[in-house]
Amino acid sequence: MRLLAPLTLLVLLARACVPNTTDLQAQLTAGGTGYVLSLCADQVYPLTSSLNFTAPKQEISTEGYPTDGRRATLRVDGGTCAVRADKDGLDGVHLRNVQVDGNRQGNEGAPAGNEGNIVVGGSNRGQLVEWVRSFNPRGWTCLHITEGDLNCTETTVQHNDIGPCGYDTWMDVRPRMASLTQWADGISLSCTNSTVYNNTVVDATDGGIVIFGAPLSTVKGNRVRAATRVMLGGINLVDVTPWKPGNYSGTRVASNRIEGGYATAMGNATRGPHAQRALIKIGIGVGPRVWWDKTDQSTSAGGVVTDNVFSGAFSFGMAVGAVQNFQITNNTFVGNSTFIGEYGANCTQWDQTPNPPVPLLREPDTLTSVNIAKRETYGWVDGRVQGLTCFVAPPADDWAWPYGGGGVNAEPTVEKGAAVRSRPAAWLLAASALVILVV
Numbered sequence: 001m002r003l004l005a006p007l008t009l010l011v012l013l014a015r016a017c018v019p020n021t022t023d024l025q026a027q028l029t030a031g032g033t034g035y036v037l038s039l040c041a042d043q044v045y046p047l048t049s050s051l052n053f054t055a056p057k058q059e060i061s062t063e064g065y066p067t068d069g070r071r072a073t074l075r076v077d078g079g080t081c082a083v084r085a086d087k088d089g090l091d092g093v094h095l096r097n098v099q100v101d102g103n104r105q106g107n108e109g110a111p112a113g114n115e116g117n118i119v120v121g122g123s124n125r126g127q128l129v130e131w132v133r134s135f136n137p138r139g140w141t142c143l144h145i146t147e148g149d150l151n152c153t154e155t156t157v158q159h160n161d162i163g164p165c166g167y168d169t170w171m172d173v174r175p176r177m178a179s180l181t182q183w184a185d186g187i188s189l190s191c192t193n194s195t196v197y198n199n200t201v202v203d204a205t206d207g208g209i210v211i212f213g214a215p216l217s218t219v220k221g222n223r224v225r226a227a228t229r230v231m232l233g234g235i236n237l238v239d240v241t242p243w244k245p246g247n248y249s250g251t252r253v254a255s256n257r258i259e260g261g262y263a264t265a266m267g268n269a270t271r272g273p274h275a276q277r278a279l280i281k282i283g284i285g286v287g288p289r290v291w292w293d294k295t296d297q298s299t300s301a302g303g304v305v306t307d308n309v310f311s312g313a314f315s316f317g318m319a320v321g322a323v324q325n326f327q328i329t330n331n332t333f334v335g336n337s338t339f340i341g342e343y344g345a346n347c348t349q350w351d352q353t354p355n356p357p358v359p360l361l362r363e364p365d366t367l368t369s370v371n372i373a374k375r376e377t378y379g380w381v382d383g384r385v386q387g388l389t390c391f392v393a394p395p396a397d398d399w400a401w402p403y404g405g406g407g408v409n410a411e412p413t414v415e416k417g418a419a420v421r422s423r424p425a426a427w428l429l430a431a432s433a434l435v436i437l438v439v
């Protein structure tokens with residue numbers, strides 16, 4: 001009995017939340033393998049350098065695991081990165097139920113370093129990021145899951161709310177080369193055999209979810225939405241590094257919902273204006289040609305893009321260029337959509353001008369072995385996909401945005417599934433299914 005009291009006290013001490021920033025790194029380092037760094041609810045922790053995981057199976061979380069605004073906030077006050085788990089020897093670490101505020105002031109550029117708000121992955125296995133809110137990064141992404149020495153594997157990223165990330169001021173067609181600091185991704189995945197599931201990404205200005213090959217990974221059941229900013233891409237499969245040469249083998253992008261902007265005021269019966277001109281330029285971009293200019297001659301291979309649902313304003317719902325062995329099937333449009341955007345100044349700087357906005361665009365002579373099954377409302381248009389991010393959103397007062405998303409003149413939003421049961425006819429009409437098979 002006498003032994004129990006001090007033991008209990010120890011357990012209680014170990015579990016008590018750490019109230020001030022000064023102690024965070026020291027506690028984590030001293031705690032070692034499996035240590036749980038418990039942050040206090042409703043507390044803001046300003047960080048002048050990143051908080052670093054230091055041993056396997058450590059966890060950083062908020063006491064009591066709240067999922068709302070009570071989650072502790074790690075706020076960047078120096079550098080660009082708040083939490084880091086990409087060093088060697090960090091298998092199975094968990095980042096859960098916290099908020100990460102990049103503390104970007106207005107449209108300022110990032111200071112030197114330019115890393116993500118959160119950097120996990122590395123040469124590690126089995127990390128977890130869940131119920132985390134990440135927003136206003138100073139660097140190029142809200143959440144980076146890195147590849148390590150090309151041996152990162154099995155990271156799980158789920159139930160997070162991400163955004164806003166970056167600013168949507170005019171871009172060069174090669175965003176990361178032209179300006180490293182203006183735009184930012186929501187989730188940047190470069191770890192293999194990973195799962196990105198049930199995350200909500202709103203107003204990430206570069207790509208909502210960017211997949212850098214990340215072979216064998218699954219990106220499913222996520223919601224990506226442009227509410228008040230222009231997003232270049234919803235879900236990107238356009239990068240060919242670091243998994244050269246564009247290795248998307250076993251990578252699966254399924255059942256995600258991608259929503260461009262909806263009208264913010266009444267225009268005419270079918271379309272209205274949008275105060276912030278929010279749209280997604282490319283809902284899902286597949287292949288390097290879509291994003292980069294012609295100097296990039298790579299071809300990506302191996303992915304599956306299926307059962308994704310689109311709605312709202314896009315320049316292009318999907319665009320495909322320079323890929324082989326991809327399966328792109330049953331991606332559908334629901335509710336109202338428009339395909340809008342004007343040629344930007346740099347659309348004509350290359351030798352080939354891209355095709356104007358359409359729901360589905362592909363560049364056939366860059367695709368190897370393509371079978372197309374066209375159905376319903378939208379068919380694939382053959383045209384130039386080079387550098388599609390050069391398009392610019394229409395002026396805010398153009399009646400170019402569709403009604404939807406529960407906003408102005410929209411149908412009330414209904415619970416997922418309930419809509420299908422109560423209005424099967426509308427669902428069938430709206431879901432104009434399109435199929436392209438690349439085998």
Ligand SMILES: *[C@@H]1O[C@H](CO)[C@@H](O)[C@H](O)[C@H]1NC(C)=O
Nearest residue numbers: 016017018019020021022023
């Ligand atoms: C941080 O909190 C601990 C209590 O956990 C306290 O002992 C310490 O003095 C505090 N440090 C600072 C710098 O406030």
Ligand SMILES: *[C@@H]1O[C@H](CO)[C@@H](O)[C@H](O)[C@H]1NC(C)=O
Nearest residue numbers: 025026049050051052084087
């Ligand atoms: C975390 O690691 C980075 C370098 O990887 C270092 O610059 C930073 O000072 C470390 N943070 C702390 C709190 O020690």
Ligand SMILES: *[C@@H]1O[C@H](CO)[C@@H](O)[C@H](O)[C@H]1NC(C)=O
Nearest residue numbers: 089123124125148149150151
């Ligand atoms: C990752 O790969 C590098 C380079 O091949 C190697 O040195 C390292 O040991 C690997 N790490 C793990 C955890 O497998």
Ligand SMILES: *[C@@H]1O[C@H](CO)[C@@H](O)[C@H](O)[C@H]1NC(C)=O
Nearest residue numbers: 158159160161197198199200
């Ligand atoms: C998905 O994440 C949201 C939080 O954004 C959560 O409320 C919901 O329960 C999660 N759904 C599933 C199926 O896990």
Ligand SMILES: *[C@@H]1O[C@H](CO)[C@@H](O)[C@H](O)[C@H]1NC(C)=O
Nearest residue numbers: 153154155192193194195216
């Ligand atoms: C991928 O991860 C799963 C666990 O999520 C594991 O069972 C499987 O063996 C892994 N595949 C490879 C090729 O490593």
Ligand SMILES: *[C@@H]1O[C@H](CO)[C@@H](O)[C@H](O)[C@H]1NC(C)=O
Nearest residue numbers: 192215216244245247248249
């Ligand atoms: C692509 O990645 C898969 C899975 O990791 C691997 O088996 C394959 O060898 C890679 N292909 C190339 C061309 O590197």
Ligand SMILES: *[C@@H]1O[C@H](CO)[C@@H](O)[C@H](O)[C@H]1NC(C)=O
Nearest residue numbers: 255306307308309330331332
């Ligand atoms: C097509 O995708 C929709 C939306 O994800 C899904 O409900 C439907 O079951 C899929 N159809 C087939 C034939 O897989």
Ligand SMILES: *[C@@H]1O[C@H](CO)[C@@H](O)[C@H](O)[C@H]1NC(C)=O
Nearest residue numbers: 170171172173178345346349
């Ligand atoms: C077009 O791209 C160049 C760089 O290639 C850039 O300097 C210029 O600002 C861009 N045009 C516009 C209208 O911004």
Ligand SMILES: *[C@@H]1O[C@H](CO)[C@@H](O)[C@H](O)[C@H]1NC(C)=O
Nearest residue numbers: 267268269270271398399400
């Ligand atoms: C609404 O305005 C848009 C843009 O001017 C136009 O394309 C569309 O046809 C109009 N719809 C109706 C029903 O008048």
Ligand SMILES: *[C@@H]1O[C@H](CO)[C@@H](O)[C@H](O)[C@H]1NC(C)=O
Nearest residue numbers: 270335336403404409410411
């Ligand atoms: C689609 O637009 C019509 C007007 O053209 C509007 O009545 C309807 O509510 C919109 N649909 C949705 C799902 O919001």
